[in-house]
Amino acid sequence: MRTDSETLNVEFTVNGEARRVSIPPRRTLADVLREDLGLTGTHLGCEHGVCGACTVIVDGEPVRACLMFGVQAAGCEIETVEGLALPDGSLNDLQRSFSEHHGLQCGFCTPGMLMLGTAYVRRAVAADRESVREVVSSNLCRCTGYQGIVDAVCELVCHPDGTGAGEDPAGDS
């Protein structure tokens, strides 16, 4: 049987900090973050790309960290839930919105939901509730607390009347 005789040196940044790890090729990015770097905020649920609990941001895009090997992250900029809070430790806008809208119950899916939401909030300029629901459908919440999660993301990207937020109403501003 083949064993992990080979380890590879891989460099990338995590939450803006340069990191270097020596890892066997079969170690997923999720395990590299958790086991090698101690960043256990990234959770592992199904480990085959279905539940989304391990969602992190790689080079600006949301990805499943269980479906990417650490060696594939060489040179990438990785963002995890540990990087969301402000430098003084206070919650950022999305985290506060999750808290205010009861966007979590047991909290297991929350890091993945937050990273998915972070990537979405950055690019959503005119979201409606339906688009937010479509995005959130990517990740499982076994407490079935989806309404609060959708409310929390909507708070940042949807208009209160349900139409797009972030649009500059022509001539009105």
Next chain:
Amino acid sequence: MKPAAFTYHRAESVEHAVSLLGELGEDAKVIAGGQSLVALMNMRLARPSALVDVSGVRGLHHMVLEPSGELRIGALVTHAAIEDYPLVIPGFEILPKAAALVGHWPIRTRGTFGGSIAHADPTSEWCLVAVLHGARMVIEGPGGSRTLGSEDFFGGPFMTDLGHDELLTEVVLTEPRERSAIREFARRAGDFAIVSAAVAYDIVNGRMSGARVALGGVASVAVRAPAAEAELEGAEATPEVFARASRAAAEDLQPPSDLHGSADYRRRLVRVLTERALADTLAGD
């Protein structure tokens, strides 16, 4: 849920990838986005001895519309890149609609068009589009390059004509059509489709021309539905014609029965989804 050990090899070019695949032998696999392969490896349904990572290879990220009307798609174009493509690609408006049906957003950011074709899942949206648009697969191997039509490329579920030392580098979609649509049914948003249907046709002198109907989930590979196409060809695009063609699509099919749905259920889905896809083609009128 941890993969078995393997050796990792980063390909610098298509030639390098082909030569690595030749050296590493039959148990090596190509990895691009890895969105199907890594899941299979985590479940140990796949245990490759080596991975050749082609994600850094340049020159496979293109989408080029040829003067002939054909569209060349590089193997490493991601689903998300197709979904978010800022321009309308005339004759292939189905592409962003199909892309949006592939998995979920965090899957689409890494999964690739070529990877999906090479993986050959019988319900894959891209395999369906390839059959709909008479795709030609461009393959690089130790002996140079070769091209295969979709009927020769797809051999069965998760099986293609690709040799272990060959790399799919490009897919050429042919037969552009003015109108096209795709529909699928899955138990949950983002799941694998149980049945999918794609349709395309031109309008010539008020009648449908070059009609194509392709179905996924009803056979070991995506298939055309010639009886449905015959109903559409030369007819006016009306709900009555669409209903007739959809019934024809479902007839004579011998779809598989499994825990996701019986053969009868799948035939019913074919009729409904084909009719809905055809109705979608009138949405712009």
